[in-house]
Amino acid sequence: MKGNYDKAFENVVRLRVMSILMVNEDFDFNSFKEILEVTDGNLASHLKNLEKAEYISVNKSFVGRKTMTTYKATSQGKKAFEDHLEFLENLIKENKI
Amino acid sequence: MRKPEQELAEIKAMMERSTRFLSLSGLSGILAGTYALIAAGLAYAWVYFPEMPYGSNISANRQENILEKLLLAGAIVLLLSIGTAWFMSQSKSKKKAHKFWTPASKRFIQALFIPVVVGGIFCLALLSRGHFGIVAPATLIFYGLGLLNASTYTLNEIKYLGYCQLVLGVISAFFPGYGLILWSIGFGVLHIIYGSMMYYKYDR
Numbered sequence: 226m227k228g229n230y231d232k233a234f235e236n237v238v239r240l241r242v243m244s245i246l247m248v249n250e251d252f253d254f255n256s257f258k259e260i261l262e263v264t265d266g267n268l269a270s271h272l273k274n275l276e277k278a279e280y281i282s283v284n285k286s287f288v289g290r291k292t293m294t295t296y297k298a299t300s301q302g303k304k305a306f307e308d309h310l311e312f313l314e315n316l317i318k319e320n321k322i
Numbered sequence: 323m324r325k326p327e328q329e330l331a332e333i334k335a336m337m338e339r340s341t342r343f344l345s346l347s348g349l350s351g352i353l354a355g356t357y358a359l360i361a362a363g364l365a366y367a368w369v370y371f372p373e374m375p376y377g378s379n380i381s382a383n384r385q386e387n388i389l390e391k392l393l394l395a396g397a398i399v400l401l402l403s404i405g406t407a408w409f410m411s412q413s414k415s416k417k418k419a420h421k422f423w424t425p426a427s428k429r430f431i432q433a434l435f436i437p438v439v440v441g442g443i444f445c446l447a448l449l450s451r452g453h454f455g456i457v458a459p460a461t462l463i464f465y466g467l468g469l470l471n472a473s474t475y476t477l478n479e480i481k482y483l484g485y486c487q488l489v490l491g492v493i494s495a496f497f498p499g500y501g502l503i504l505w506s507i508g509f510g511v512l513h514i515i516y517g518s519m520m521y522y523k524y525d526r
Contacts, residue, residue: 237332244336252425259421260340313326
């Protein structure tokens with residue numbers, strides 16, 4: 226079967242993070258927190274996880290005195306996400322037959 | 323593992339929600355159109371009363387301060403419309419349990435208001451140099467461009483509202499005597515039609 230079910234996207238928070246990063250060039254931590262409605266710790270651990278898999282890259286910058294952490298999908302991450310999508314689509318097609 | 327259909331729906335919803343501002347209220351469009359029609363009625367009375375032949379040239383000296391009155395009416399309509407849209411969209415996003423202030427809503431506002439603000443300043447310049455006849459078409463055209471620009475960041479249908487404003491703007495640029503009536507169609511009637519369509523489609 227084509228595509229690949231990626232364990233990294235098994236968790237719904239990570240799946241959502243990656244969906245957002247596929248259509249936004251970058252996205253910051255607080256905006257993730259708002260849109261996903263998760264706690265700091267929970268979000269941070271999932272982001273760390275994706276970062277370790279090298280699916281996303283992290284960039285820290287200063288806005289005034291506050292740090293702003295923004296995230297981007299790496300090309301490796303985008304590829305993995307597309308494979309994951311392909312897998313899901315094929316799964317649906319097969320189930321219909 | 324979740325069902326694949328569910329998973330795809332989840333992905334799609336997240337992509338939409340993170341890029342588009344979906345809380346724009348239809349009802350606020352209807353109200354904005356109503357304000358514009360009231361203001362256009364007042365303007366009509368100020369400019370043309372007591373002789374009412376439509377499309378004849380404006381004799382601007384008939385009343386003193388008519389330009390100031392028209393500008394004031396326009397500014398009030400603008401502020402009321404923005405205020406209404408702001409307030410009603412905020413309550414819509416609360417009702418749907420969406421965040422109002424997101425990167426998507428910021429991008430939407432930026433995309434809409436850059437052409438609109440530049441257009442507004444440009445119209446003030448036109449007025450100050452005495453080109454009264456071209457102000458109504460200019461407001462329609464800049465607003466239409468703003469809507470078109472913002473359509474990537476909100477409900478896609480707003481694009482058609484933008485096209486209609488552009489068509490009206492271009493027509494009224496060639497028929498200066500009909501500026502007021504085309505302006506009322508664009509900012510009044512079209513807003514009401516668009517607002518009610520969006521209300522029935524998404525808000526109920």
